[in-house]
Amino acid sequence: MYGDGTYDIHPRRPEPPHQPETGEMETTLRGVGVSHGVAIGEVRHMGTAVLEPPAKQIPADEAPREQGRARQAVEAVAADLIARGNLAGGEAQHVLEAQAMMAQDPELMADVERRITVGSTAERAVYDAFAAYRALLANAGEYLAGRVADLDDVRNRIVARLLGVPMPGVPDSDEPYVLIARDLAPADTALLDPTLVLGFVTEEGGPTSHSAILARALGVPAVVALPGAGELAEGTVVAVDGSTGDVFVDPSAEKRAELTRAAEARKAALAASSGPGATSDGHKVPLLANVGGPADVPAAVEAGAEGVGLFRTEFLFLDDSEKAPSEEKQVEAYRKVLEAFPEGRVVVRVLDAGADKPLAFLTPADEPNPALGVRGLRTLLDHPEVLRTQLTALAKAVEGLPVYLEVMAPMVADRTDAKAFADACRAAGLQAKFGAMVEIPSAALRARSILQEVEFLSLGTNDLAQYTFAADRQVGAVSRLQDPWQPALLDLVAASAEAAKAEGKSCGVCGEAAADPLLACVLTGLGVTSLSMGAASIPYVRATLAKHTLAQCERAAAAARATDSAEEARVAAQAVLSGE
Known part of the structure; x- marks a missing residue:
């Protein structure tokens, strides 16, 4: 294994396989x-497991036994997923626990039992019930559509157990x-x-x-x-x-030799890079980690994160979609993360629910277009008691700790939203900086107005791209518009950063764009003041930033914005930074 990375990480539109020329083996x-x-x-x-069991009718008197088999298989698979999550820890644990909840969904189980009652075997009932649920997910917004593979895996594991065949793996x-x-x-x-x-x-x-x-x-x-x-x-x-x-x-x-040499060079560059994020001429760019909870903290600390730039608190709420976690449970989880970064900065995003992350106790089930409906801060303002409990828990969690707490709201559209959030923070007695996420183009275009109410901005480039280009992140047909190198997206980043600078405030990036080392240089050149990413990407971004001056980053940013496509922007920035 040649285990390190290159300096160009970005989603590209899949291309057809290259056809080798005559005599070409590779x-x-x-x-x-x-x-x-x-x-x-x-x-x-x-x-893979057997995907489709045979369809056959069973006598009515066998239905109770088949229903019992189905329930036992579901519980066994759920228990196995939870056990795997406990072993893996971190982000994986959250994901696997969510899969276990899928397996145990009461409506899904009721559908399985209904199908058995009318003559299906347990395995066929599971297969057909999951197929119906799968169709609902595929049409329910980007986040849930992206969970179809997870659902298929749960189905295959239950069916495999019922048929007595090996599990997929x-x-x-x-x-x-x-x-x-x-x-x-x-x-x-x-x-x-x-x-x-x-x-x-x-x-x-x-x-x-x-x-x-x-x-x-x-x-x-x-x-x-x-x-x-x-x-x-x-x-x-x-x-x-x-x-x-x-x-x-x-x-x-x-x-192979070329790849090996490049890998060794990158490994050496990573090993030589340590300490706070900065350009080669000393311009500081704090490198922060995106986390979902306390389990993600050790990897962030090991990677040298200077704090947390995005604490996704929704994972705590997704543990039980029927009710919000208690204030005590929230205080405990928040304090564990805050304690890990003494004298550091921790940016907490309040609950981002709705659209692709529905919660039964918060979000309406009948919205015609949830992605453009009540989500993020809109959901919280409709349920002020949930927001109040979360802000109060954060206020208690930070008491007595030498950490710089910042709290931000998702899906802020305008100054009215920003003021409502800041007022709620003050009413909860929260001693922290209040900020707004820039995920909607209107927030970037009116950033100076929003900054009259809050103290910092944080750009969620994933959603900002999605809403800027009307391009769902899970739809491959529009993948070129999801590329964070799109010049129009860079223009919105620049507008936000310039507004923050004019107001003497900060503007970070916490979306996937920050994890691309080359793009991190461009973002720095656009005026972004901090970068937050998955812990594994921090060493690569640190090493790349350390190779270039701020002036080079600014020239690369200008070159990228002067182009008309993502690919041209990437090439133009690379040319500047490589000295070509």
């Missing part, structure tokens, strides 16, 4: 690089290999052994899928959305570049 395929690193090894394919191998799959379920990704699985390639998925998130957390090089990946023959040698999305099939000795 073929280059391209998908979407989602996790830093280079891996070279033989292909092994993911094993990674292949058995004594030698390290590159894993190939249609998609990877969280239960498999979470417990990958990095000493055996050098990297993985999937035909489906995207940069915001659970597989991608967990791959970055594990530090396993990964490429997703690669057409034809499943056709790679078992035992074929491939070289996977998880940063660029390139997969080299039967790489030549020269290509």
